[in-house]
Amino acid sequence: MKRTPMLPRKPSWASLGPMIRGAVVCMSDSFHWTMVSHENVRPSCGPVKMFRETFMSDQKRTYRKTRRADLEEETRRRITESAVALHEELGPARTSISAIAEHAGVRRSTVYRHFPDDESLFAACSSHYRAAHPPPDPCAWAGIEDPARRTATALGELYAFYRQTEGMYTSLLRDEALVPIVHRRLxxxxxxxxxxxxxxxxxxGLRGHAGRRTRAxxxxxxxxxxxxxxAREHGLADGEAVGLMVVLVEGAAAAR
Known part of the structure; x- marks a missing residue:
């Protein structure tokens, strides 16, 4: 008799239970190992943190140096401006280091730290004052061919400059014989x-006596x-003073 082949029976849920539990445990262990492995390979923040701290420290140090330099420059400028103001008001002969320090709001030692001698102080004052009050540029009238008109143009600009700087040049010329460095600077x-x-x-084209008279x-x-x-003693306006001096110069040039 021909036998009918036996088909495999479907496994029951009860028989699959141990297998499922084992698979779950394996998956859980694998997941845990993966998480632990990722934690182990996480990059360290130590070097980055150290770099950031060093960078920020360098930035702060640079800022402090820049700020200190700015404060030093501001102090030097304040001392220079105080010296210029006192030279104009009192004259160099009556301007002391103590007066400059008081005017600038600093100590005498601070003045000496920036300007150890009179030469350095007067050099700074001269540069500062000339930058604020430059004298007329001779190129402005050099191209004028007519001598009388050239002289009038030059005197007009120079007298306007004198009016602007009257206080300073009055003090400097008064103290020139008293303060040697003023004489050198002038x-x-x-x-x-x-x-x-x-x-x-x-x-x-003047020579001889006429040339000497005109130059004088x-x-x-x-x-x-x-x-x-x-302007001050005789009350002439600058234009009147220019006209009078042009007459003087041209008269000297005409007298042969």
């Missing part, structure tokens, strides 16, 4: 006036005391 300004004088003599008249007209005498 040498640059006198050199400037001589250059202007040479430019105003150019093209006149120009030197007198260009001098600060001449302007101050005409």
């Amino acid at each position: 040498g640059d300004f006198y050199g400037y006036l001589r250059a202007v004088q040479d430019g105003l003599m150019a093209g006149r 008249a120009l030197g007198h007209a260009l001098a600060f005391p001449t302007w101050r005498s005409l």
